[in-house]
Amino acid sequence: MTESTTPAPEPTPAATSPAPEEDPRSGAAILRKIVGGDVVISFLAIIIALVIGGVLIAFADEDVADTITYVFARPTDFLGAAWTAVSDAYIAMFRGAIFDFQADTFNRAVRPITESMTFATPLILAALGVAVGFRAGLFNIGAQGQIILGGIIAAYIGFAFSLPPVLHLFLAILGGALGGALWGFIPGILKARTGANEVIVTIMLNWIAVYLIAYVLTLGKFNASGTGLRSPQVGPNAAYPPLIPDFLVPGNTFRLHWGFVVAILATVFVWWLLERSTIGFEIRAAGANPHAARTAGMSVGRITVLTLVIAGALAGLAATSQVLIDRGSLTAGVAATYGFDAITVALLGRSRPLGTFLAGLLFGALQAGGTLMQSVTSTPIDIVFVVQSVIVLLIAAPPLVRAIFRLPDPDAPPKRARAAAKEAAA
Amino acid sequence: MKLELQGITKVFGPLVANDHIDLVVEPGEIHALLGENGAGKSTLMNVLYGLYDPDDGQILLDDKPVTFEGPGDAVRAGIGMVHQHFMLVPVFTVAESVALGYEPAGPGGILDLGAARRKVEEISERFGFHVDPDALIEELPVGVQQRVEIIKALSRDARILILDEPTAVLTPQETDELIKIMGELKAAGTSIVFITHKLREVRAIADRITVIRRGKVVGEASPESTETELASLMVGRSVNLAVDKTPAELRDNELVVSDLTVLSGSTPVVDRVSFSVQGGEILAIAGVQGNGQTELAEVILGIDEAAAGSVTLDGKELLGMSVRERLRAGIGFVPEDRSTDGVVSSFSIAENLILDLYDTEPFARGVSMNLGKVAENAEFRTQEFDVRLTDIQDPISTLSGGNAQKVVLAREMSRPLRLLVASQPTRGLDVGSIEFVHKRIVAERDNGTPVVIVSTELDEVLALADRVAVMYRGRIVGIVDAREAGPAGINRDVLGLMMAGVPLEDAVQQAAGHQSTLASADAAADGKDLT
Amino acid sequence: MSTPIVPVTAGTPVDDVPASGAVLGKISYRIPITYAVLAGAALLGLVGTMIGREGAWSQTTEFQSRYGDQWFTIPNFSVPSLLTVILLTVALLAAAVYGYLLTSGRKAVPVWLHIVVGVAFVLAFLTWAGAGKSAVIPVTSLLAGALALSVPLIFGAMSGIVCERSGIINIAIEGQLLFGAFAAAVVASLATAPYLGLVAAPIAGALIGALLAWFAVSYHVNQIIIGVVLNTLVLGLTSFFFSTLLADNSATWNARQPLGVIEIPLLSQIPIVGPVLFRQTILVYLMYATVILLQIMLFRSRWGLRTRAVGEHPKAADTVGIHVNKRRVWNTILGGAIAGLGGAFFTIGSGLAFGREMSAGNGFIALAAMILGKWNPTGALVAALLFGFSKNLGNVLSTIGSPMPSQILLMLPYVITIFAVAGLVGRVRAPAAEGIPYTK
Ligand SMILES: Nc1ncnc2c1ncn2[C@@H]1O[C@H](COP(=O)(O)OP(=O)(O)O)[C@@H](O)[C@H]1O
């Protein structure tokens, strides 16, 4: 075992005859780094994903289907129809996600970007929770259930009490975090005490949460309406205020609220936690090598519990952005699919706080854009799932992207240098 | 079968592990390949075995060039290999392990385990191996696992057998047995490539010796060469394996272990062990790998749980404390397996240097870490321990084994110690690093710290220890005092016999009456030295 | 170290028989504690809630075993509710005590005791739920429904075993089930031949398996990432086509094409279990075959030996000429095919058209069943059946009405699984090389 991880011999001068390395500062090397690097790979992955999405859109379009019957006679009809279908869909997506250039007021034109941020808020928060778990070597699939529990408690505090401004919101947020934390504590303590696999336990807890919220909604206080579908609305003091005040964009109808700031703060907090705190040091050590962590005196069981509690709390915060809003209330669909999408977002963000934040924004934009696209074209929003998954898949496999575009590998020494190494060895 | 390697070159990234190596093994000879750790011996043999593609060079069998796409081809050509790290699936039985890849099977691919069992029994009988075909691999002692590996190779009619550091896991007596087996194989016409970095063995066994240093063949030697000649050929300079140390000055502080028992399931792996170590002395725990030493060391730190007994340090009971509390109580611990227990390989060198100090002043205040201090500490420690590196923020996986071990040592010695426990402190290191590590350990002893060394290398035990405790099947067979016995008293033979479970007195008697193959080779060579 | 190894030395080794007074290890009371918790739940939750009830002693519970046409039928029978529950609770308590005695005496708790405890608890629960109700407890249809709910889980778990035993983590079971369901429905509908759907489903699943293998083996992408993402991909694709093609023209693309029920003569006439096990579609018989074949092949065949070697210690496999990555690729494709076939149960196997997100998390439950069954086909089978049964129990009870809210009853299978994982199984040992890409 030791041998395989013992990388190199003593780097004394006579030790090896290293391959002559190209000067890393040379122009060619820099160019290769840029072209083959992360940013370009991510960009190209998005392009490929959109192309694949385009093919699907064209495939499902009725006009395209009509023209395909005589594609050999008049291929231009087919191509034209396909182009129209795809460009319509993507233009709609852009208008829904970033900037609506067809809008008649400024307010309407910039609304899409705020919508994207609104969609991104719960995604970022829940994904941060999943990411913290990943860093500790825990595969927390339980964000879905944690969101639900957070939602139940946040909503209860929100509608059942009448408290002064700020305090009410603060307590409701805290309650949401606590609810999620509780749902994270269970798999944590079970894993630490009995070794129960956290993947199984979190999956099961997701389902239990689904039935729990259905049950809770039938209970007295939650079921004021008597339908068992919707709780009373949270009090006005318990709702996040709008983020863009009216004096900045007069008469705006943006849904974007202070929950987004919570997401930013949470991102900064998670960064600090992981990179600058002793707890993060423990989390990362236990995730990378639990044996060494134990030998160094860390309690891996305690770290497991703590990590899942933190992860759950973050997911619980995600719920607050759905419940604690103007005239917000609790429904069984409070978690939508945020808990599952969060896994993909965390993976795309490589479990890094900033990466997760950006990935959350991207997914939020796709969500917002997809919603408009679905309503103005015949393309269903499901295409967004396809685009999202292709992006993550490709970003995870840079060699594939490089192969598709015939890009050089920035890490591999250029062919010439390798040949030279052989000669040097001779 | 005659084997010839011509100009074999193998490159790993920037590292040239094998640099135009030429080697000829005549039919029926035992050819020793001697070289330091990391010299490239295993790499060369993996190339020969088809596991690695050579970047250059060719292999000839009976003067005909051959190319191997994979180990399957090599096996078909009559090459068998016992790897340094055994290639056995822990959850398989012996019969399954031997059958794997060449399974006797009936219709539908259903295994004929009866045939596999018979094969094991047949070969096992022929060489007197006493291996049970139905035993689970993970439950076998390493010595027996090695025999399973040899059976594997023989069951495929290997005519060239490669043994990669086979003696590393054996007692001296078991080594004698192995030497006998090699003799029998040789008599039956099998060529053997015997790899080692231990000088004594090659002289006893080899017909010819090829020495490799830093990926290159640096010379051939005959078994008649002296140890000193071989050593300087292997290392490239003259080496002094003995450690300069003054007689121990004992202090009052001590570690006392009494009746300590550790269980694995319901079997005791450490069985009512008692000993004490005083400040200023080194107690070495010797024994063949897997006789409870690992567990003993781990239970002192608290990674393993004791079922009974007590461990006191300066009068304070340690059992019941958490690992952290014990570390705070002043235990320095160098784990046996550096890569799994000693370092987090994706962490930076600086982070690894505070792996068990990260939450103490000055590295942390409350839960907030002070990265400036962490870096400062790293600069200081790496200089103090002469760690060769490019940047303290690089992951520790970029360091060589020796330098990574220095990092572990630097970390463990960077706080005032009341006890140092070091398991296999020099495993896999080159001679330079070994010297350094030994010096630091002796320095800690001279500081007045009680030191416990766990080592399976007799050379290391003899070089460092003030007293030696030999463990066998979880028990301490006996404790030998290095100061009183003198060089004539505790020789290798006595310790070797004790490592096989023979009590001290019997061992002394037996050793007097019988000389091991290695010892007689020593004697023969020494005789030559004199003439 | 139980093997008879003769020491190699000529010397006399110290005896290795532990002398009297040897220290013994700590005992884990996990199992008796679990039993005791169940017994306690029965005592408080069942007996406790009944005993105060008006006329509790005269209430009865009626069980029914009739299910379709059969030669012999056992007539419905009634039992006195409270007495039965009390007796069963006493049996549970006795089992807990017996389990404690066994464990404290360092003896293993036999499997039959698990079964007794499980059956007793379930019967007690059923008796309690049906007490004083006019509705009968339909025992046979309870079992039949349980099996139906288990079929995709079992296929999924077998898929997981085939992949993970070779070292590839298959989180994409969910996607493979869904794609199998989709392909089976669409092909069967287009060709108006359900059996063609049966061919299409494994091909669809194998396709997802091939994608998983490609990214895992060629690009060393983290296998959990690929699995999660493939699930999303399949969800997106099938939903997309469902909302476009299938919704627009469902008569052509998504017409129902049920597989016919095949009745095995004689066997299907056995009371209670006969109709449950042997009056089924071909898909269920294929499921039986898959489990049995896999159990044999995995531990008794060349394929199984090599598969396990590749999953435990790929380098060792490589040194004996086994092509590690090739084996992993083929196993992953095979595993995908098995899950795909299981997916067909949702559509043609149940006589339904394809619906959005039809696999409804079954892939993840299958994963849980695989882990709970410790990567053994029979173990996973039992775990999947346990899950299917408790799920159907919840369904049946919430329809016939019971003292417990239906939402709580529907949590049952998930709570029971957590219990099983934490209480009975604990730490499990996955194939050692699982998830680690193999490079030389
Ligand atoms: N798979 C590998 N990848 C990179 N470097 C390797 C690999 N295998 C061995 N090495 C390096 O090659 C050198 C020679 O190793 P090895 O042949 O194992 O030495 P020996 O067997 O003589 O101790 C060492 O520096 C080692 O770190």
Ligand SMILES: [Mg+2]
């Ligand atoms: Mg080696």
